Amino acid sequence: MKIYADENMPYVKDFFADLGDVTLVNGRTLTADQIIDADVLLVRSVTKVNEQLLAQSPRLKFVGTATIGTDHIDQHYLQQRGIGFSSAPGCNAQSVVEYVLSSFFVLAEKYQWDLRQKTVGVVGVGNIGRVLVSALQALSIKVLCCDPQRAAAEPDFPHIPFEELLPQLDIVSFHVPLVKTGPDATVDLLNTQSLKLLKAECAVINACRGEVTNNNALLNEAQSGHKRALVLDVWANEPEPDVRLIPFTDIATAHIAGHSIEGKARGTEMLYQALCLQLGFTPEKTLAQVLPAAQVSEVKINSNFGLLDVQNLTRLLYDVRRDDTLFRFYMMQQQKKQGFDWLRKSYPPRREYSSVRLTGQEVPEFLTTLGFNTQIN
């Protein structure tokens, strides 16, 4: 069996080598003639999977994307061809939440905010939004939700319509899929008009898809002299974002919110499980077999652990300023040899909170909710 996989898919050979011959490819530049003999294609978000790419691959029987987002996949075409498909729902949800929390802590420190006096809006309360809402509630930060689809399906879901939500917020964080058409389309959800509904100083965080927050609207607002805190992990027109926006951001990164080691590895594992299921094989490989030991695996904490202590502790694992510094340096160079995709490909290792066990005589429950392993001793 011929398996073609994005070269940025960690552990792909560990998981798939027993199932077939694995060839690594550049997902951004992949063309149809490279995968003519493919039985399986494994991609990330940078590969547009459509008729143009797959028309010359008659043997193809499975496509997997090791991502949560599926806006780069023409699922209708796959269905028509009877090609099996799997994404990796939730694989890097915790990683995105840790990115957003780190952004909160950086902004709070910079602007001397008391986060417990802020109201946060989470737009899109699926796998990521749900974990973020729990984390914020665990930290006693007020959170309001907007998710019309969940509201339609769950009578008790505390949905606030988007236009009603925006004026109430101090921070808004977007976690919707990119949907281009229909009543719940998310393209340009935050645009020139909806920006005006926000409080003048409401911070905007986008770690879902760049097209959800209209980049021209953000740029025009910023260039007009309006200052609001801005955190952008995703951009319109990746991998060539409009660099004029970068100086107006507080945190700018190269679509890496989901790039924890665990988040990416989980994506690979989920595709392995899905392919095994399609082939009728019992999966034998597990994430635990491939994940390296964490460099910091245990931290002893004392009682009265508070919000500032959480900020310091989480910094040990991930501080978004690392990625922001790299992004600013490499994206703003005149002669850009290393740009957006290089930053993603050479992403420095980042472990999730779960890689650390917190021990102590008292370990507050909220730390477990945040994702840490905990042990009383």
Ligand SMILES: NC(=O)C1=CN([C@@H]2O[C@H](COP(=O)(O)OP(=O)(O)OC[C@H]3O[C@@H](n4cnc5c(N)ncnc54)[C@H](O)[C@@H]3O)[C@@H](O)[C@H]2O)C=CC1
């Ligand atoms: N920056 C990064 O590295 C990453 C970005 N993402 C992006 O985040 C998106 C969300 O991820 P998940 O939470 O796992 O997806 P999900 O599908 O579990 O949840 C999305 C939620 O958004 C809701 N929604 C849809 N349209 C909406 C609208 N117009 N207004 C408000 N809510 C709406 C849905 O009902 C759903 O509950 C992904 O589709 C992907 O594009 C995901 C992982 C990593």
Ligand SMILES: O=C(O)C(=O)[C@H](O)COP(=O)(O)O
């Ligand atoms: O899961 C998603 O959706 C994402 O956006 C990924 O975290 C980042 O995508 P890749 O391009 O690294 O596949």
